[in-house]
Amino acid sequence: MSWENNVRRVVPYVAGEQPKKANVIKLNTNECPYPPAPEVAAILHQFDYDSLRKYPDQNVSDLVAALAEYHGLSKQQVFVGVGSDDVLSMAFMTFFNSDKPILFPDITYSFYDVWAELHRIPYQCQPLDDNFCIVKKDYLIENGGIVLANPNAPTGNVTNMSVLEEIIQANQESVVIMDEAYVDFGGESCVPLIEKYENLLVVQTFSKSRSMAGMRIGYAMGSEKLIKYLNDVKFSFNSYTINTVTIAAGVASVKNKAYFQEIVGKVIATRERVKVELARLGFACTDSKTNFIFASHKTVPAKELFEALRAQEIYVRYWNKPRIHNYLRISIGTEKEMDSLLCFLENYLGECGELQ
Numbered sequence: 001m002s003w004e005n006n007v008r009r010v011v012p013y014v015a016g017e018q019p020k021k022a023n024v025i026k027l028n029t030n031e032c033p034y035p036p037a038p039e040v041a042a043i044l045h046q047f048d049y050d051s052l053r054k055y056p057d058q059n060v061s062d063l064v065a066a067l068a069e070y071h072g073l074s075k076q077q078v079f080v081g082v083g084s085d086d087v088l089s090m091a092f093m094t095f096f097n098s099d100k101p102i103l104f105p106d107i108t109y110s111f112y113d114v115w116a117e118l119h120r121i122p123y124q125c126q127p128l129d130d131n132f133c134i135v136k137k138d139y140l141i142e143n144g145g146i147v148l149a150n151p152n153a154p155t156g157n158v159t160n161m162s163v164l165e166e167i168i169q170a171n172q173e174s175v176v177i178m179d180e181a182y183v184d185f186g187g188e189s190c191v192p193l194i195e196k197y198e199n200l201l202v203v204q205t206f207s208k209s210r211s212m213a214g215m216r217i218g219y220a221m222g223s224e225k226l227i228k229y230l231n232d233v234k235f236s237f238n239s240y241t242i243n244t245v246t247i248a249a250g251v252a253s254v255k256n257k258a259y260f261q262e263i264v265g266k267v268i269a270t271r272e273r274v275k276v277e278l279a280r281l282g283f284a285c286t287d288s289k290t291n292f293i294f295a296s297h298k299t300v301p302a303k304e305l306f307e308a309l310r311a312q313e314i315y316v317r318y319w320n321k322p323r324i325h326n327y328l329r330i331s332i333g334t335e336k337e338m339d340s341l342l343c344f345l346e347n348y349l350g351e352c353g354e355l356q
């Protein structure tokens, strides 16, 4: 016998590399290449350090109020957590307590199966079709809950709103979590469905479209009942999840709508340009509505390209997994960063004799 028999053993999620060196081109974790809103910098510069003596507001009231106003919801319909990873993990623990399996696609955010294992939730992965689309009937079966990323990751494509609504409507006996980490880059949000369906929880994040991955802010929106249950679990775990600085910085970001729209617009414009350029170089890309491109070259294996790029300190994401082992996930960087990527690929493929 050993104490190790009683350890909760988990295989952790593996995030993209965060290289220590400066001056690398980092297109591997879907961060935004532009800085947060200028008001966020102002908050940090003028912060009243003495206020840190005190615990933060455990209700995160100012940020909840700002987000509720932004999305046209009541304050009782918003829950804030330490990045959407924290919110999603908490939601799994709170809402997925059935003996029936929860459902999510075979190709999706690879944290879902990790949380299911961690919280000992049975789960079943439903294969996407050959175009990486959700097969609706796979979600019209008995289940203990559903989690879908829309737009999906790492594929980048969106599911039609009418399909999503049918899935939510048909599953009123379980909670449906919609992970909208990328929705600001051209997807359609399920937030308007919240008033119709008490079982719908929509999760968004400041990490991608708000350029604040380092600040760790994520949030959930749903019926007052769902949000109350989430808060009950949070206050049974750790009441002070969001620190005082983060609350103020988060509010500052939400208040500047014009800046938000400007940088999201820039990322979208770059994405569309790079898609065209990649097609010219022989890549097929999914119809991404996110801040990344999921691309496969017609002849050169993704693993080879991944390694060649990495040797030049251009970091993209590659998974040696079934069905997606010939794809690269390339985050959208600045115009200049994307030019460097395209220039390298053009030379590399030219030398391989893949371009005439």
Ligand SMILES: *Cc1c(COP(=O)(O)O)cnc(C)c1O
Binding pocket: 030, 082, 083, 084, 085, 086, 109, 149, 153, 179, 181, 204, 205, 206, 207, 213, 217, 218
């Ligand atoms: C990035 C990402 C998240 C988590 O982001 P946080 O930084 O924890 O807010 C959640 N879901 C998907 C699909 C993501 O890509």
